[in-house]
């Protein structure tokens with residue numbers, strides 16, 4: 274190549290447009306934590322509820338436990354103005370989104386919004402199709418920190434392309450935003466979402482039941498166990514900055530306390546985004562205690578960022594493991610059945626290996642202290658077999674804390 278041609282080629286390569294589809298790095302090195310309006314409020318959302326939720330997030334200790342994002346889902350939208358810019362519903366959000374973002378920020382929290390890649394959102398409000406750059410600019414002007422981008426009314430659209438367009442628009446708008454890809458796992462987002470967003474939904478919508486499918490005509494919502502089962506095979510795609518999203522939580526939305534506990538534990542084992550979906554203003558102490566369990570949250574937020582895996586099953590019992598930073602492991606025994614089940618764990622029978630992260634729980638050679646994450650007590654060490662009874666629709670979740678010996 275002639276020197277001039279080489280110089281031109283370099284110039285062309287370095288002068289790429291600033292709106293290239295790329296995400297803001299380092300915003301979700303651990304799974305995002307926050308709240309979203311949809312699972313409890315659906316379309317009945319307003320600025321009053323959002324402000325009170327932000328207040329409750331602080332008063333309940335959730336902010337201190339790591340919950341950061343206050344996310345408004347569908348139905349906040351008003352009309353587009355004469356120039357095509359989106360506005361907030363003037364009746365539900367009379368003070369406007371900028372004022373609401375300022376309020377949420379004043380509480381040390383961040384604000385999220387929802388839009389849709391199609392012509393209309395799932396709730397029939399204006400979608401972003403054809404307005405992506407305008408909408409991203411509007412969100413940046415309002416001070417929005419998180420965007421969930423849905424997939425209704427998208428006939429004929431290519432999913433990767435549509436999410437690329439919005440990722441490029443957010444990049445061009447310049448305000449760092451967590452980008453939540455929500456196309457229900459239909460177009461294998463785990464294969465292309467990593468470059469564009471920080472999390473991608475892997476399934477259709479969750480519902481507040483432990484093990485059910487609710488048929489809504491042309492789509493179904495799924496209970497906790499059904500969603501857990503749909504995660505199999507996806508863990509290789511998750512890691513710091515890019516997470517599988519098994520949907521927002523239903524803790525506090527009508528399941529029993531043990532079901533809520535099992536749900537929360539499994540989301541932590543899956544390194545799932547922890548987005549509460551209940552009414553934080555009126556939640557019971559039992560719900561608050563589940564959502565703010567620091568030791569379970571630490572499993573979810575572990576900096577190694579490795580999604581856990583189902584190690585084995587025995588009838589209705591499942592044994593899950595998740596490797597943690599520093600040689601510890603989280604272990605969760607899930608009882609899918611309604612009746613209590615006894616279990617005996619003979620640790621030294623078998624080491625546990627995770628090829629994905631190249632971590633081993635060497636029960637034969639090493640010693641671990643067994644710390645119960647729901648009672649906060651120690652249950653001895655892995656030197657001796659452990660017997661327990663797992664209540665129906667419940668879990669035993671422990672942290673296996675590596676006990677260092679003289680050779681370490």
Ligand code: GLA
Nearest residue numbers: 311346347395396423455478
């Ligand atoms: C879809 C999404 C839900 C919620 C609704 C809003 O169903 O998957 O999480 O955002 O739309 O209409």
